[in-house]
Amino acid sequence: MSIRRASLLLLPCLFLAGMLYLKGRSLPAAAPAAIPASADNWGLSFPTEGESPVGNATAADLARYNAYYLGDTGKKVIYLTFDCGYENGYTEQILDALKKHNAPAAFFVVGNMIETAPDIIRRMAADGHIVGNHTYHHPDMSAISDQAAFQKELDDLAALYQETTGETLPMFYRPPQGKYSTENLKQAQALGYKTIFWSLAYVDWYVDNQPTAEQAYSKLLPRIHDGAIVLLHSTSKTNAELLDDLLTKWEDMGYTFAPLTDLPEAAAQPNL
Secondary structure (H helix, E strand, C coil), X not given: CCHHHHHHCCCCCCEECCCEECCCCCCCCCCCCCCCCCCEECCEECCCCCCCCEECCCHHHHHCCCEECECCCCCCEEEEEEEECCCCCCHHHHHHHHHHCCCCEEEEECHHHHHHCHHHHHHHHHCCCEEEECCCCCCCHHHCCCHHHHHHHHHHHHHHHHHHXXXXXXXXXXXXXXXECHHHHHHHHHCCCXXXXXXXXXXXXXXXXXXXXXXXXXXXXXXXXXXXXXXXXXXXXXXXXXXXXXXXXXXXXXCEECCHHHCCCHHHCCCC
16 A cells, blocks of 8 residues: 555544535655654554554654643553534434443534534533534644734634633644644643644545445554544544444453543653
């Protein structure tokens, strides 16, 4: 399989203000330890199935900026995350499956999701899940060098969440499109956010071309690993239909589920 195709399989769908989503983009091969100085897409490679993938930057280098793509790699633990660009009729089914398994998750939402589905946002919070900041308008944040403009995208989303739920938005941020730069990581850190990438994803975002359950399992089961931060999309019909069974399969493999608030400090993480 080519590097382009292998990388493309790991690029998340990125929804813009409702019904738009971006087509897949090519990702570079995994880079050495240093974080690229220029804006780039987050990308992964999987040298060995069942083990932690290699990212564009190491966990240790990301940790300098309170950024993560892996959790505790010394435990059979999974951190579930969902990107929520808009409500496609499946989020409550996903929430039901999470509740059945007592599995905490983080939902990274944009302004449109809060505006059009406030009751679901309130349920996320009431069910004890983290609602994270995916920015208000879902722009390419790596193209924003001005700290005030960068902060406004995050502050506007946080203000809308507080207005909707009466609660303070948890300080977790996921860059739209997985696009980042060292400057972005510093900007988010200065605002008190943890930047959350991912170590496992699959092509689940094309709403008119959804994968079969078998196709989903072929990526999500052999590639799961200790400390995985899993990215799924709440707009996916396949995800809604298989999540209950998927969580059961992971549990049968010995995994438990933890919230992002349990992410270890860099000094406590093994194998960095």
